[in-house]
Amino acid sequence: MLKKAFVKSYGCQMNAYDAARMADVLGAEGYAATDSPEDADIVVLNTCHIREKAAEKVYSELGRLRVLKGARQAQGLDTRIVVAGCVAQAEGAEIQARQPAVDVVVGPQSYHRLPDLLARSRERRVVDTEFPVEDKFDHLPRRRTPGSAAFLTVQEGCDKFCAFCVVPYTRGAEVSRPVAAVLAEAQALADAGVREITLIGQNVNAYHGAGDDGAPVGLAELVRLVARIPGIARIRYTTSHPNDFDDALIRAHAEIPALMPYLHLPVQSGSDRILGAMNRKHTGDQYRRLIERVRRARPDIALSSDFIVGFPGETDADFADTLRLVREIGFQSAFSFKYSPRPGTPAADRADPVPETVMAARLAELQALLDSQRYAYQRAAEGRVFDVLVEKPGRHPGQVAGKTPHLLAVQFDAAPHHIGSVVSVRIQRAGTNSLFGQLVSEAAAA
Ligand code: SAH
Ligand code: SF4
Ligand code: F3S
Secondary structure: OOEEEEEEEOOOHHHHHHHHHHHHHHHHOOEEEOOOHHHOOEEEEEEOOOOHHHHHHHHHHHHHHHHHHHHHHHOOOOOEEEEEHHHHHHHOOHHHHHOOOOOEEEOOOOHHHHHHHHHHOOOOOEEEOOOOOOOHHHHOOOOOOOOOEEEEEOEEOOOOOOOOOOHHHHOOOOEEOOHHHHHHHHHHHHHOOOOEEEEEOOOHHHOOEEOOOOOEEOHHHHHHHHHOOOOOOEEEEEOOOHHHOOHHHHHHHHHOOOEOOEEEOOOEOOOHHHHHHOOOOOOHHHHHHHHHHHHHHOOOOEEEEEEEEOOOOOOHHHHHHHHHHHHHHOOOEEEEEEOOOOOOOHHHHOOOOOOHHHHHHHHHHHHHHHHHHHHHHHHHOOOOEEEEEEEEEOOOOOEEEEEOOOOOEEEEEOOHHHOOOEEEEEEEEEOOOOEEEEEEEOOOOO
């Protein structure tokens, strides 16, 4: 009988990328991908540790999987349960202490060893949260069916140690993949029909991978090199950090047509006092000036960000500074979160937490403002014509779905053979989450 694997991602883009690569690893071992854990021989939860809610979700899911495993066992079927990702890295063997049904715990740097770990788990439970000397990327099989837009990890880890964040602990120190390795993967994606590549990393603009001569190459140059690959029409990158934004990357936005006019640049807060306490090492004004320079290079760039409300010690005045920054800059989209104390991080020890009710009220106010900006941005697209990369069938029969250069989702009537092409679409109406348009021409405008 065909063996099946269910792999679920709970986290950021890098977590989604890792999940896809784990599916590749299991695919090479003969496991077909399935969307339902009920008929899976292997279930992989690729977990996220960034906020308490994300981490706790895993345990309720594991509780359900334990029941499922028991039910399948009664039918003579084996189910291996794997916990991967950042909770695996942070909690290791504790996971199996809390949920004995878990067979394998594997960290984000060792999942290329999954076949071996699964084999060993038949004897006893296995934990592998090492940062191995070998590079996992050298041991991963070819990527399967990536679609027309794909993520490509170029940099991992973080040395910034923001006071609230677990990533430096779960992902380790900052490491960049060599240029040749990135280009080989990009070429393979292009060969598989990918038209858009998003270069990803926890701090992607800190990228400094070794070039052919061994000298470090920055993100701007890497974007230039990927743009030369035939078939690659669009390039994006995420997530970048304000302090690693160099002039070359700003210029790249002006000079490289394939580099899409969209920038996700987390700022977290608009208060200098809170930014200082967060160890972000920049002020609100430094962020504003950086955005001004990026906008001068690429006036139509769409901006996105991340915000945390209720960091310990945040006052009403601090929060007002955040609202002011949002009003002044204007974001196309943004993610905002209540501060969540994370074990092992410096901010978790602070004695001045913001009360839950205050956090909830601030989050609601910030989200209302961000929503109104997002909707205004969507409305401003009405009547305009955009190049759209068609990615998949739409919500309704006869429709397809794709993205504008500014990463707005568009639905329109067109035949499925357009999937994988960049076409020209006139926007007729803005919904809350998606634009609705009409195919203007089979060719892109530029
Ligand atoms: N490397 C990126 C972000 C990685 S985490 C950067 O530097 O911005 C993604 C987002 O999760 C962060 O930008 C932050 O807004 C949020 N986040 C991280 N830790 C958090 C915490 N303890 N509580 C609430 N939100 C958090
Ligand atoms: Fe976390 Fe800060 Fe590193 Fe981003 S830069 S991953 S928020 S420590
Ligand atoms: Fe979560 Fe780990 Fe990504 S903690 S946000 S999955 S790096």
